[in-house]
Amino acid sequence: MIEIERKFLVLSDDFINEAFAKKRIVQAYLNSNPERTVRIRIKEEKGFLTIKGKGNATGTTRLEWETEIPLQDAEKLLTICESGTIDKIRHEVKVGNHMYEVDVFAGENEGLIVAEIELQSEDEIFKKPSWLGKEVTNDERFYNAYLSVKPFKSW
Amino acid sequence: MIEIERKFLVLSDDFINEAFAKKRIVQAYLNSNPERTVRIRIKEEKGFLTIKGKGNATGTTRLEWETEIPLQDAEKLLTICESGTIDKIRHEVKVGNHMYEVDVFAGENEGLIVAEIELQSEDEIFKKPSWLGKEVTNDERFYNAYLSVKPFKSW
Numbered sequence: 001m002i003e004i005e006r007k008f009l010v011l012s013d014d015f016i017n018e019a020f021a022k023k024r025i026v027q028a029y030l031n032s033n034p035e036r037t038v039r040i041r042i043k044e045e046k047g048f049l050t051i052k053g054k055g056n057a058t059g060t061t062r063l064e065w066e067t068e069i070p071l072q073d074a075e076k077l078l079t080i081c082e083s084g085t086i087d088k089i090r091h092e093v094k095v096g097n098h099m100y101e102v103d104v105f106a107g108e109n110e111g112l113i114v115a116e117i118e119l120q121s122e123d124e125i126f127k128k129p130s131w132l133g134k135e136v137t138n139d140e141r142f143y144n145a146y147l148s149v150k151p152f153k154s155w
Numbered sequence: 156m157i158e159i160e161r162k163f164l165v166l167s168d169d170f171i172n173e174a175f176a177k178k179r180i181v182q183a184y185l186n187s188n189p190e191r192t193v194r195i196r197i198k199e200e201k202g203f204l205t206i207k208g209k210g211n212a213t214g215t216t217r218l219e220w221e222t223e224i225p226l227q228d229a230e231k232l233l234t235i236c237e238s239g240t241i242d243k244i245r246h247e248v249k250v251g252n253h254m255y256e257v258d259v260f261a262g263e264n265e266g267l268i269v270a271e272i273e274l275q276s277e278d279e280i281f282k283k284p285s286w287l288g289k290e291v292t293n294d295e296r297f298y299n300a301y302l303s304v305k306p307f308k309s310w
Binding site: 001030031033035036038049054063065067073076077079082 | 156185186188190191193204206208209218220222224228231232234235236237
């Protein structure tokens with residue numbers, strides 16, 4: 001139930017050619033408070049309910065709990081979420097032994113591209129591809145929950 | 156996913172002798188906002204995650220979605236809930252063809268006893284036992300989510 005993750009801005013779209021999968025994600029929040037976010041997500045034809053706790057001091061480690069739920073239930077639950085739906089295309093890009101998830105945002109967050117990498121420990125070494133930019137792991141403005149309330153275009 | 160329910164105050168403890176089951180419930184909220192409550196509940200040795208939408212005009216009908224979750228996960232998720240845990244003993248009391256759930260609250264809500272009945276339609280007829288008091292279905296103060304923030308003893 002512990003997720004260790006680091007997040008980076010993306011400098012160019014050179015990752016596109018390296019991506020081996022592309023999935024549309026639509027998600028909204030039953031609670032966008034970073035102390036206890038509750039997210040409803042539809043990823044292609046699957047529904048998910050995800051709960052996350054607050055990040056630690058570096059923002060790298062958070063409690064995370066997820067369960068798959070029926071697509072129809074996810075659609076129903078989206079109707080009672082807070083306003084501010086996140087719409088993005090997730091590209092899965094393998095770099096060395098790790099997988100980067102590169103999210104290209106649409107709608108109110110168009111223009112934002114963010115890459116995340118999940119790690120086994122906080123100090124795990126990983127390869128940084130040329131298109132990887134500044135680290136924003138500890139910057140709450142880039143939390144999707146925050147983007148649902150204060151979208152990138154409004155910055 | 157639609158729940159139709161009516162709620163009443165309880166006048167006496169005469170229901171105790173009619174109860175055929177008694178279960179301890181401990182619950183707290185990942186969101187206590189009545190527009191979209193998210194509840195973590197431990198009922199005896201089982202964990203549950205429940206999401207409810209806003210009530211209709213009469214407060215009788217709400218969207219409700221529930222899933223059982225592992226007890227250990229529920230215990231972990233309780234640690235990131237809002238403060239204000241609800242602790243109560245639920246008595247199941249059969250009256251005619253219906254089941255009343257009579258909740259005897261403890262802790263900060265001690266002194267409060269509330270009975271709920273689940274119906275198939277808003278206008279369904281049901282028997283009212285002698286211990287049943289005033290209807291409070293539409294009174295948000297008696298929502299458990301509200302009681303977690305403003306407990307009965309503080310009224």
